[in-house]
Amino acid sequence: MLSLRNVHAAYGSVLALRGISLEAPEGGIISVLGANGAGKSSTLRAISGLLRPSEGTIEFDGKPIDKMRPEKIVQMGISHVPEGRQIFTELTVMENLRLGAYTRRDGDAVKRDIDRIFSYFPVLGERAKQQALLLSGGEQQMLAIGRALMAKPRLLLLDEPSLGLAPILVREIFSIIKTISEEEKLTILLVEQDASLALSIADYGYVLESGTVVLEDTAEQLRGNESVRRSYLGY
Amino acid sequence: MDSIVSLTGLWPDTAVMLAAPPWEDPSLFAQLIISGIASGSLFAILALAIVLIYRSTNILNFAQGEMAMFTTFMAWTFMTRMDFWPAFFVALLVAAAMGGALERLVLRPVEDGPPLNSVIVTLGLFTIFNGLALWIWGPLPKGFGPFSVFKGSAICASDVCIGRLSLGTLIVALIVMLALYLLFQRTGLGLAMRATAQNRLASQLVGIPVNNMLTLGWALSATVGAVAGVLVAQSVSLTTGTLFVILLYAFAAAVLGGLDSSIGAVVGGLSIGVLKNLSAVYVPPEVGSVDVAMAFLVIVLVLMVRPAGLFGRPAARRV
Numbered sequence: 001m002l003s004l005r006n007v008h009a010a011y012g013s014v015l016a017l018r019g020i021s022l023e024a025p026e027g028g029i030i031s032v033l034g035a036n037g038a039g040k041s042s043t044l045r046a047i048s049g050l051l052r053p054s055e056g057t058i059e060f061d062g063k064p065i066d067k068m069r070p071e072k073i074v075q076m077g078i079s080h081v082p083e084g085r086q087i088f089t090e091l092t093v094m095e096n097l098r099l100g101a102y103t104r105r106d107g108d109a110v111k112r113d114i115d116r117i118f119s120y121f122p123v124l125g126e127r128a129k130q131q132a133l134l135l136s137g138g139e140q141q142m143l144a145i146g147r148a149l150m151a152k153p154r155l156l157l158l159d160e161p162s163l164g165l166a167p168i169l170v171r172e173i174f175s176i177i178k179t180i181s182e183e184e185k186l187t188i189l190l191v192e193q194d195a196s197l198a199l200s201i202a203d204y205g206y207v208l209e210s211g212t213v214v215l216e217d218t219a220e221q222l223r224g225n226e227s228v229r230r231s232y233l234g235y
Numbered sequence: 236m237d238s239i240v241s242l243t244g245l246w247p248d249t250a251v252m253l254a255a256p257p258w259e260d261p262s263l264f265a266q267l268i269i270s271g272i273a274s275g276s277l278f279a280i281l282a283l284a285i286v287l288i289y290r291s292t293n294i295l296n297f298a299q300g301e302m303a304m305f306t307t308f309m310a311w312t313f314m315t316r317m318d319f320w321p322a323f324f325v326a327l328l329v330a331a332a333m334g335g336a337l338e339r340l341v342l343r344p345v346e347d348g349p350p351l352n353s354v355i356v357t358l359g360l361f362t363i364f365n366g367l368a369l370w371i372w373g374p375l376p377k378g379f380g381p382f383s384v385f386k387g388s389a390i391c392a393s394d395v396c397i398g399r400l401s402l403g404t405l406i407v408a409l410i411v412m413l414a415l416y417l418l419f420q421r422t423g424l425g426l427a428m429r430a431t432a433q434n435r436l437a438s439q440l441v442g443i444p445v446n447n448m449l450t451l452g453w454a455l456s457a458t459v460g461a462v463a464g465v466l467v468a469q470s471v472s473l474t475t476g477t478l479f480v481i482l483l484y485a486f487a488a489a490v491l492g493g494l495d496s497s498i499g500a501v502v503g504g505l506s507i508g509v510l511k512n513l514s515a516v517y518v519p520p521e522v523g524s525v526d527v528a529m530a531f532l533v534i535v536l537v538l539m540v541r542p543a544g545l546f547g548r549p550a551a552r553r554v
């Protein structure tokens with residue numbers, strides 16, 4: 001469903017991606033691993049249109065999207081939960097969710113989908129009218145995921161959902177992610193520092209190093225891979 | 236009836252009165268408050284225009300007053316050819332188009348650059364509009380008297396009166412504020428504009444066409460400014476310098492309220508209007524004319540004591 005071929009991208013003169021190629025088939029969870037600065041976030045930014053590739057192609061459902069604007073890409077069915085959540089802190093939880101549905105024109109279904117988000121994340125329902133600023137870190141992460149789901153994506157890009165959260169909360173969020181991917185028939189591209197956790201729910205994984213893919217395999221194989229264990233799993 | 240007089244006595248029905256202390260002449264005091272609120276509502280909507288732009292782009296538009304002045308001249312030209320209200324609305328449409336076009340063509344390239352660049356650009360716009368207006372309409376003042384719809388005797392309750400112009404101004408200003416409130420709080424478009432002002436990255440990610448929102452913000456701001464311009468020109472004859480003084484008060488109002496707060500702009504505007512009226516009458520003449528100096532005084536005091544203003548967010552930048 002998603003395919004990147006030889007994607008290069010830079011921030012000014014800083015090269016971030018040097019020929020990334022990866023595939024995300026429909027329906028699975030694909031994990032992207034790598035050290036700090038390897039280009040994981042940049043890969044997601046290139047897919048969602050925030051970072052324009054200088055070379056290479058990105059196709060979604062066979063259509064090139066690498067020259068599309070971000071709002072167009074959202075409409076195509078790709079939602080990006082960025083690193084650091086980036087929720088609208090001064091707006092209410094409800095307003096954040098409504099904005100998630102900005103590109104949709106089916107008002108009644110939006111209301112139903114908000115309720116569905118509340119069923120995945122009950123705490124958001126309890127705090128619907130509160131300013132998002134007042135949410136805890138974990139709740140903000142839930143809101144960021146909920147907001148992305150409101151666009152009714154078929155592909156969800158998740159950038160380090162565990163960042164700054166207590167381990168117990170991370171497990172909770174990951175189990176919800178797993179549930180959502182199954183119930184919504186969602187394909188998920190998951191960037192995660194915690195490799196063992198990511199590989200525990202992923203079907204397939206890519207390992208990035210200095211802007212290129214150095215290793216790819218099924219999650220199971222990667223869990224057993226010697227160098228992955230040493231570099232990312234820490235045992 | 237309100238008449239056209241000097242710039243500093245914006246609301247002549249009060250400025251000519253003799254000052255007796257409030258406790259000796261409470262109706263004068265009440266009068267000053269009421270007409271202060273009326274003139275303050277002008278500062279308030281011009282301050283709203285400033286805030287609209289500042290909030291979404293962090294640009295202080297020093298050309299706000301000159302843009303309003305320019306469209307007010309256009310309104311004057313339209314009014315020589317058609318009735319007041321049609322001419323007024325055509326002028327607003329032109330103002331909106333102009334504001335949007337300016338953002339697209341002139342401001343877009345400097346929006347993400349260092350603040351000094353945008354300051355220089357808006358100062359440049361200031362001189363361009365001023366020069367252009369002088370070139371097109373000449374140096375002679377233009378009066379809106381013949382076209383004015385705010386005519387008739389003042390409306391009085393016991394011995395406190397409000398002139399038709401003050402009342403009309405207040406009503407139009409309230410309509411502007413209410414319309415902005417409804418737009419931002421009750422519509423999806425308004426929500427998207429607030430989102431864009433707050434977090435551009437997140438707005439892009441939910442699919443808001445961010446650039447269009449910024450263009451729309453400028454169009455809206457120029458329109459609101461044009462309303463203020465036409466209303467000001469009902470009491471002060473219009474020259475290329477007219478709106479500059481009003482802009483100073485509006486800046487004072489915006490700074491007092493907090494540059495990123497709409498409520499602040501309104502409260503700031505009304506306060507400055509009342510303060511201006513009271514100081515014009517109760518500050519002894521020996522002290523000198525406090526008029527415009529008061530605007531600067533407010534700006535300096537607020538920046539010293541509480542830079543975020545009454546309702547503004549503290550300047551700490553979010554990441």
Ligand SMILES: Nc1ncnc2c1ncn2[C@@H]1O[C@H](COP(=O)(O)OP(=O)(O)OP(=O)(O)O)[C@@H](O)[C@H]1O
Pocket residue numbers: 011014015016034035036037038039040041042043083
């Ligand atoms: N906004 C930016 N401006 C300039 N360089 C950037 C910017 N963002 C990232 N980079 C650079 O691009 C490269 C890839 O960064 P990226 O954020 O994609 O890495 P990452 O794998 O997500 O790292 P992390 O695990 O720390 O989030 C790095 O060398 C980084 O310094």
Ligand SMILES: [Mg+2]
Pocket residue numbers: 040041042083
């Ligand atoms: Mg990253």
